Amino acid sequence: MPFFQDSIQNEYLSLLRQWAKGIQPYIFTPADRPDLSYYGDGTNGWGVQTNQKAFAALAVLAKLDCDEGLHKIALALLRYSLESHITGSYHVTDGENVRWGHTWISVLGIERMIHGIDALWEDLSQEDLGKLREVLISESQWLYGHHPLQADPVFPNVPESNYWNGAVMIRTAFMYPDCPMAAQFLERGTAFLLNAVSVPSDQDDITRLYAGKSLADWHVGANFFESMALNHHGYMNVGYMVICVSNAAMLHFSLRKWGLPVPPAVYHNMDRLWQLIKTCLYDDGRLLRTGGDTRVRYCYCQDYLIPALNFAADALGEDIDQWERGWISTLKKEFMYNNDRSFLSKRCELFVEKSPLYYTRLESDRACCIAFSAYWRYVFHNFKVPAGTGTYAANKDFLTPLPQWNDPYHGAYFVRDRRRFASFVWLAAERPTGLCLPPDDSSLAEWQHNMTSVVYGDGITHDNVVISHGGHMLSGGFVTYGRYLAHTKGLLAEQLDEEDTVQVRLAFAALPDGHTVVTLQYADAIKTCHISEVYGLHLLVPNDVFNDFTRLYTEGDRWISIDDRYTAFSLYGDPLTLHRQEGRQIGLTHGWSNGYRYRGFLHCDEICSTKVTAPRFYEKAAPVFDFGCAVVTDVNAAKADAVRAQFRTLDVDLPLVRAVRVIGLNNRSYWFVANFSDAAALLDLPEIGPVCLDAGTAEVFEDRSDNQKS
Incomplete structure (x- = not known):
């Protein structure tokens, strides 16, 4: 033993x-x-x-x-x-x-x-x-x-393969120094490693030296954005951030065992990357994949978090x-x-x-x-004290998780509060996707079009095409807005294989109260079309082995409370309904609807505003749904009616302008306004005054007066 x-x-x-x-x-x-x-x-x-x-x-x-x-x-x-x-x-x-x-x-x-x-x-x-x-x-x-040695934040995006290919060349050079090409392997392997977890600012860095050359001289391209966002497989991919660190772990520990020098290139930007991964970790070690996943839930990248954790402990000094x-x-x-x-x-x-x-x-x-x-x-023996890292010293500042983060390319926004995780990502795996969850129960997380409505056409596969998105961070929150088209493919028509059917205009805000998320959504048919199913809001609640197949739902007047932990509210539009699918509907992304829709790998209950399950025609420009909803953590069934009574909608004499007022759990008043029209809108908000919103945008306005009224 x-x-x-x-x-x-x-x-x-x-x-x-x-x-x-x-x-x-x-x-x-x-x-x-x-x-x-x-x-x-x-x-x-x-x-x-x-x-x-x-x-x-x-x-x-x-x-x-x-x-x-x-x-x-x-x-x-x-x-x-x-x-x-x-x-x-x-x-x-x-x-x-x-x-x-x-x-x-x-x-x-x-x-x-x-x-x-x-x-x-x-x-x-x-x-x-x-x-x-x-x-x-x-x-x-x-x-x-x-x-070839390549790197690009969008395409070809190859951080993980650059890392493992560089690692094997360095490993080979160290294991077999008598090999005639050992020096070439070491040089080329270093280049691969430095262009794995690479960012745009690396190209200007002349101060950090690797094997006698500046980082700028080694730089071929950036695989990560400066924010450390990773666009792998075409979406904001937290999982492959983990894969990159796991490959660093494999080289780090093996070289340590054999007493071989660990080149500083092994650790390039690892502390910065680890900080973002740590920000996206539940306390129980499950990944909060804000950008979603195309594969089997809680497998593969989640598994390789174990080597990444070991690396973070041994090389960075993290308590794992x-x-x-x-x-x-x-x-x-x-x-x-x-x-x-x-x-x-x-x-x-x-x-x-x-x-x-x-x-x-x-x-x-x-x-x-x-x-x-x-x-x-x-x-x-343990990973308590960093050792064996040569001249590398991790920046301890990167051991602190980020309270909020965003990446403009992906339209990614995230706030991590003591009582709420809230995020939204436009260029997600199953785009777009939003979350608002209590931070101490990872079994509640699922991101397949979560909180972004789903429209199924008559094809066998369905996805969304993002047309535009924008937004910005708030102090303790964020606001984002944009449009996407519901797309269906594999139609049973000889002259038509695929089509766009519905345009969805969406606004989403995490309010600065540490608890509340609000989404306003409007959709209309872009042409006369036939739609099979519609699920407005589409708030997913996993109900599977990880939570012992048990969820407690309490339903009231335009609200549904989940496990007495958080509550969804209908602000206007259709009331909320609880929809239970017949099987495990969360499967692989690509082509999953083709035969295996309910034989997936995770079962979710679905809380919906508008829900249409019978196929029907929509005329061009006909509304498909029009609703506003809020999700608030730390609101149970006993508190739900009192919280619901504080919501207010504003009748606006402007087409496609929606405004709701929310009293946050910090007792401050917020107006969330979305202008879904194609022209600028001027309106007068109670307690705020006149405001102007550009076409297709949204904003949060806080009442900062001393005498707020509910």
Whole structure:
């Protein structure tokens, strides 16, 4: 048994032991190579990486438990990976002439399995070590000679691949200094790392030196905006911010173990990036993905938060205990619910049935990441004191989460209060999306068009096309506004495959009271069109395994209270209704409606203002919905009527101008006004006076008089 254990390590090892006993149906041995095995389907690409991650998990468990049986399985998985590479003597399962390697993503699996190799290093044969050397040098040579170094905040946006490709080249240079190209690998690897978590101001930085050259001289392009926002896969992607830090963790800890120098480029902009990630973390370790997600909820990027947390502790001096323990609790809840020694079998039952590759890919991500933490806790005892970072010293100012943040490109706004998380992102994964949640219950978070209305046309897929957006931060809040088109694709008409149907004009404000969000929305048909379903407001409340399938709803006069934690109010327009979908409707984004709409990975209840579930025609310019709603944290059912009585709407003799007054929980009065028209609007607000709004904009006006009246 290991000479050092802590309770977190023990929790991880307990999960790994059970998982290892349940994976036999997914481990295969080729008939013509009984010395090799693979986990998953053994195919090129993700199949190879799935096998590599499973190897890492089993290798760590074999090492820490001194388990000879697991040791043999782990070695067989490793040898399949090495032998099926371009430099090897075997092949992947795609065909006898197919081997993996020499692509932009080939070395990702190597980096993710490296802690397994480190764990079994003393047990590897000379043949194993020789083949590993061949693979690493071959991949580094290909990257050096064939893979371009690019970076762009929009496209090509490649922060994570720049990092893992740079990491493997630096690793190879340090592991094999006798390699004739070691110096070239080190130089090129440094360039990749410095252009991974890169920002526009790097191009002007002549003060920071790396390997004798200024940062400006190394700079090729910025993958991040100066705000540290990341536009990966075409949206504001908190998850891939985590992936970048996780890859830094893999290089950092491995070099530390072997007593090798950790180049300062490893830590480039990591403290700034960590601050934004930390800002988007619940206390229980779950990511608040303000820009949403296109994939399975609480998997992949969430799993790789574990290596990122370990890195933040060891390299930046962060206290990660609460986050990691909280995430372990979430893992165990789902693990016990499955009751079959798997991490995801019930939520991902569709993948078990239709895509074993995707299912084993997700299972191996989770196993690989918890093994990562278990192993490095074994090696370094704890992560309390930063060590092994060479000349790097983190800026401690970046350990403080941001109270508010925004990024103009994505139309992203976020405020983090003691009693409220509020955000809005126009260029989100499922755009746009807003949130207003109590900050101490991560199970309430979901972002699939949340608080932004959904219109389903007659096609099989549906998305929104953002036309315009604007806004600005307030002191303790924000206001944003814009327009989007409801788009449907895959129509059953020979002459028409896709169409835009409805224009939605939306305004959204987080008031500076630390509790309240208000949204005003108006939609009309842009032509005579046929609509299948409409869900105005579309406030999502997850109701799944993570909250024990239990939600308490109390309904009153134009309000619905959720778990007595926060309350949604209808200010004008249709009253609120609670809509319960028939199955897990939150699935993969692209093409999900095509056959699997209710076989997703998370179930949500939906609170709606306007709700139309019967298909119908709308004439051109006909209103589809017109409503105002508020969500207020710390308002339970007992308080809801009193809060509702303080809301007020203003009758405005101007088309498409909407104004509501809200008394915040700080007892201050706010008017939220939206001008949805195409011309400037002048109106007289009670307690405020005359105000003018440009076309298509919105604003919050606070009554600062001493004698406010409700």
